[in-house]
Amino acid sequence: MANVEIWRKRCRLGLFAFYGFAGFLHLAFPAPFLSITPDWVPDAPDVIMLTGVCEIAGAIGLLMPQTRRYAGTALALYAILVFPANLKHAADSLSAPTTSSWQWAYHCLRLPLQPLFVWLAIFSGGRKRPRHI
Template sequence: MASIDVWRSRSRIGLFALFGTAGVLHIGLPEPFVSITPAWVPNAASVILLTGLCEIAGAIGLFVPPFRKYAGAALALYAVLVFPANIKHALDDLTAPAVSPWPWLYHVVRLPLQPFIVWLAVFAVGIVSWPLKDKSPGG
């Protein structure tokens, strides 16, 4: 079995790919993200641009040791804060006339993954070890 450090490294790579790609999409193709932003969010287009920049900064920060824990904590917090948009997106898709089962399947998988993404962000940077056992000195 791989050591916890290997799992953390793999997790950082995965999160870099996830948040880096999402950040680039938020900046380069903002319309889908603006459309799922709840109405109470002011100036949605600017918020989407800012969130894209934050995702990219957080993804890069995962590989800068002095900033790693801050980046992981910020990405975890970000995943919590965007959850209302994820819920709005699901409700919009699930209350629209059914064209295919794909929106339903996407949201059934996507929404429960959000807590995992939150956990993965704090695990990847060493804030938590649960449920793995950290066998390093002081771990």
Template sequence: MRCRAGLSVLYGTAGILHLAYPAPFVSITPIWVPNAQAVIILTGFCEIAGAIGLQVPALRRYAGIGLALYAVLVFPANIKHAVDSLSAPGASAWQWLYHAARLPLQPVFVWLAAFAVGFVCWPLHGKAKGQ
């Protein structure tokens, strides 16, 4: 329950930020993504829909799987953000620390979304505790 609630807050907030302030997200979108502005707006709606879906029992499993896939699909933007930030002149220690922590966390976000809806229970056995 807490896992789903936390993910709902995280993705709901991120979705609102994508819609209200798309420019920073457009700037980290890889160049091969067509119509980055529209994609960022779409991802904002997807995050909000996933956040709401996690709270609706009939939609919960679909939302969790969708958010897990979403976390996989946005990883290239996370990589581009890290490369751009860290290759810029004067990259600070804080930027290095942020990206060193952020990039390895992406698989955790994939797992958390799947775990929160009982799609996976590994490394726990039996019923997923995140529900």
């Protein structure tokens, strides 16, 4: 059981760094995120700013024992909700006339990893498995 907690802590720290940095980028440099936001998203600049704030809040929440479970759940939901932007980014990038091999590699790896981000957030937050009856 101690081994699981060690990995949970490592994953928490990794997600803290990842989401904290991503949140900072959303706030400091919103243009790249605006370019991948689907057209049907209303008030895209405000949504990008809000997503940055949510990422930073979730990252900080993972480090606090009182909010860890909620932050993990919120970041898992966040990873699900931003998936349409990831799909649009991949579609736009891969259908461009000058698509490089690194873009193909990035998107072919990134899209299937989204469920892993969901799981990592839940795992890092400390959600317990249901007991078997």
